[in-house]
Amino acid sequence: MDDRRLETMIGTLLRVGVLLAAAVVLVGGTLYLVQEGATIVSYRIFRAGGSEVRTLPGIAQSALHLQSEGLIQLGLLLLIATPVARVAFAVVGFALERDRLYTIVSLIVLVILVFSLWTAT
Amino acid sequence: MTALTFTALVFAISAVAGFLGAMTGLGGGVVVVPVLAIALGVDIKYAIGASLVSVIATSSGAAAAYVREGYSNIRVGMFLEIATTIGAILGAVLAAHVTTHVIAIVFGLVLIQAAYQSFKAEPETGNLVPSDALGARLRLDGNYPVDGKRRSYGVRNVPAGFGLMFGAGALSGLLGIGSGAVKVIAMDRAMKIPFKVSTTTSNFMIGVTAAASAGVYLSRGYIDPRVAMPVMLGVLGGAFLGTKVLVRAQVRTLRIVFGCVVLALAIEMIVNGLKGRV
Numbered sequence: 001m002d003d004r005r006l007e008t009m010i011g012t013l014l015r016v017g018v019l020l021a022a023a024v025v026l027v028g029g030t031l032y033l034v035q036e037g038a039t040i041v042s043y044r045i046f047r048a049g050g051s052e053v054r055t056l057p058g059i060a061q062s063a064l065h066l067q068s069e070g071l072i073q074l075g076l077l078l079l080i081a082t083p084v085a086r087v088a089f090a091v092v093g094f095a096l097e098r099d100r101l102y103t104i105v106s107l108i109v110l111v112i113l114v115f116s117l118w119t120a121t
Numbered sequence: 122m123t124a125l126t127f128t129a130l131v132f133a134i135s136a137v138a139g140f141l142g143a144m145t146g147l148g149g150g151v152v153v154v155p156v157l158a159i160a161l162g163v164d165i166k167y168a169i170g171a172s173l174v175s176v177i178a179t180s181s182g183a184a185a186a187y188v189r190e191g192y193s194n195i196r197v198g199m200f201l202e203i204a205t206t207i208g209a210i211l212g213a214v215l216a217a218h219v220t221t222h223v224i225a226i227v228f229g230l231v232l233i234q235a236a237y238q239s240f241k242a243e244p245e246t247g248n249l250v251p252s253d254a255l256g257a258r259l260r261l262d263g264n265y266p267v268d269g270k271r272r273s274y275g276v277r278n279v280p281a282g283f284g285l286m287f288g289a290g291a292l293s294g295l296l297g298i299g300s301g302a303v304k305v306i307a308m309d310r311a312m313k314i315p316f317k318v319s320t321t322t323s324n325f326m327i328g329v330t331a332a333a334s335a336g337v338y339l340s341r342g343y344i345d346p347r348v349a350m351p352v353m354l355g356v357l358g359g360a361f362l363g364t365k366v367l368v369r370a371q372v373r374t375l376r377i378v379f380g381c382v383v384l385a386l387a388i389e390m391i392v393n394g395l396k397g398r399v
Contacts, residue, residue: 007188007193007195008185008188008189010184010188011184011185011186011187011188011189012185014181014182014184014185015181015182015184015185017181018178018181018182018357021178022178022353022354022357025350025353025354026354028346028350029128029350029351029354032124032346032347032350033124033125033128036124037123037124037125037128038123038124038125039123039124040122040123040124041122041123041124041127041347042122042162043161043162043163043164043167043345043348044162044163044164045164046164046166046167046221046342047342048341048342049342049345049346053342053344053345053346054339054340054341054342055340068346069346069347072346072347072349072350073339073344073346076174076339076344076346076349076353077339079174079177079178079181079353080174080177080332080335080336080339082177082181082328082332083177083180083181083328083329083331083332084332086181086184086328086329087199087202087329090195090199101259101260102196102199102200102260105196105199105200105203106199108203109199109202109203109206109329112203112206112207112210112333113206113329113332113333116206116210116333116334116336116337117332117335117336118336119336120336120337120339120340121336121339121340
């Protein structure tokens with residue numbers, strides 16, 4: 001398989017991922033506005049939210065209970081996963097082409113991404 | 122302001138930013154952050170968190186289109202992402218340790234550069250050069266379509282490009298933007314890669330770069346669902362429309378208008394940052 005065909009396939013997969021993420025965010029957002037649309041909000045002073053919007057287990061828990069903010073965060077996590085998936089596909093693609101140098105290069109990028117997401121959340 | 126009004130306003134602003142960003146090729150993030158911070162008084166940390174998410178959305182959403190055009194160079198992109206992702210993590214960590222005033226001022230300086238970029242016409246394709254020793258060893262060369270034929274180009278000055286990309290990543294992580302402009306400079310000027318190849322490869326890189334700082338942003342609470350939701354949906358929708366009408370519009374005029382808006386935002390950001398109001 002050449003670079004172009006593999007890339008086109010990955011590109012299409014990514015677009016599906018983005019649309020899926022947007023759909024989940026839209027559902028969560030609609031729910032949020034229906035439930036809390038009339039609340040007065042201000043974002044003038046930064047206050048970090050609770051673990052239900054900041055950690056993977058917290059978000060999963062909140063989304064499972066169909067809470068609006070958890071659903072939005074789940075959609076955003078799906079979105080953050082799309083570039084990671086892109087790099088993972090590249091690792092496989094280069095490995096299939098028996099391109100050792102670029103299998104290693106893309107593997108390094110993948111490790112950096114996973115390490116960053118893992119240690120942070 | 123009620124949550125409904127806020128969401129509607131932010132959605133509208135983000136849609137316009139995404140639309141203009143896609144049409145001018147400068148991305149939506151650079152406009153969303155200052156407008157949220159200055160016009161709506163949103164703390165800059167919420168603004169950069171929401172912007173970072175929208176950067177990933179537009180980059181991943183457009184990937185298929187860029188591949189179809191046949192310009193992007195995946196080996197160049199992947200190799201330089203080692204630099205941008207490490208830079209992005211450091212930038213994101215740095216964002217937590219500097220005051221929002223500093224972020225606002227640095228943001229303003231980046232906006233001035235973006236304004237300059239949009240006033241300038243797209244550079245002509247320079248001479249295509251053969252790769253130097255390191256570029257050849259890394260097999261970074263490629264080919265791209267020019268008037269229906271594919272022409273080969275080489276890649277030079279890899280260490281300088283790698284260093285600039287580290288800086289681009291750090292800015293992306295600090296400010297929640299794609300920093301496509303710096304990436305293009307690294308490839309086009311330093312590494313002598315054709316402009317068209319540089320811009321499309323940069324577009325594919327910004328999503329991966331942004332994903333590297335997303336974890337830090339999320340765990341620190343910068344990505345607030347109530348702010349990020351309308352920004353992400355707005356920028357994505359606007360960018361989608363922007364790419365649809367791209368061919369028909371007067372891009373040159375638009376870039377000048379866009380440049381003026383960005384310059385005004387730059388001055389506001391720097392003044393507000395210096396006075397400690399942002």
